[in-house]
Amino acid sequence: MVMVATTDQKARLLDLTTGVLELVRDGKRDPEEVCDVLQVIKGERNFAFILGCKQQILISRFKIRxxxxxxxxxxxxxxxxxxxxxxxxxxxxxxxxxxxxxxxxxxxxxxxxxxxxxxxxxxxxxxxxxxxxxxxxxxxxxxxxxxxxxxxxxxxxxxxxxxxxxxxxxxxxxxxxxxxxxxxxxxxxxxxxxxxxxxxxxxxxxxxxxxxxxx
Missing domain, CATH: 3.10.100 (Mannose-Binding Protein A; Chain A)
Known part of the structure; x- marks a missing residue:
């Protein structure tokens, strides 16, 4: 079942997007990494669920060496x-x-x-x-x-x-x-x-x- 984002979740997504873009502007994040995060959210139909797991998205690039x-x-x-x-x-x-x-x-x-x-x-x-x-x-x-x-x-x-x-x-x-x-x-x-x-x-x-x- 596809989860529909609530108004509050959409607001949180906007805050997240704005926040990471500000971090890029301040030189504290690699733009490519930020784009990867946003692309995952954009391409995921169940983005309300993904938004709730945004920390897992952010750390998904870390692999056990x-x-x-x-x-x-x-x-x-x-x-x-x-x-x-x-x-x-x-x-x-x-x-x-x-x-x-x-x-x-x-x-x-x-x-x-x-x-x-x-x-x-x-x-x-x-x-x-x-x-x-x-x-x-x-x-x-x-x-x-x-x-x-x-x-x-x-x-x-x-x-x-x-x-x-x-x-x-x-x-x-x-x-x-x-x-x-x-x-x-x-x-x-x-x-x-x-x-x-x-x-x-x-x-x-x-x-x-x-x-x-x-x-």
Missing amino acids: KTIKLGLHKSPEEYRKTFAGKCEIGIYAGQILDETPVSQDEVAIGLVFVMGRQLGFKRSACRDAIYAHALELGLEKCPAEVGPALREQYPDQPMGEGVVIGMDPIADSGGDLRVFGVEHYDGGLWLYGGRGNPDRVWNPDDLWVFALSRK
Whole structure:
């Protein structure tokens, strides 16, 4: 049965359309992405239902890049042992690894790799703003264990790629907040600890890892 849009739903659609066009004007959204959203609504006969699910439309472009398992190791020390001879652990990564909660059950988690500009940021932005918008689009912050787990389960990471884990930061031994990063450069495979203070500014081309919402 085709759902007929009510006056209120039509008003909401107008507000949505106006809002996304204003975001394009302000340089906070890619025009092509906005067009994709509007085209879905335009081409859908049951657009009243689609309008109610507009968040799902907005996040439909995010695809799981990699699925990993948490809980394969039961302590930070077990992660350290499995890294031996396979990858390097940065000083700060080692410090926050010691404070990382580790799942005692095996849990699969789907990960999305997304640049800041894919989240709508054309200019550098602070971590708080990046996280807030990622969550608004239906993504989720990663458990901290994703850092070491991804490092172990991503041995074929392309040369030159570095990703930052979208996680709640953990304080290093000096009290500075850190987030995990996973990279592959000339020096090999690395797990590192990047600065995680909320006002640190990140380039729009920095590649983030978030979990895809299970809702």
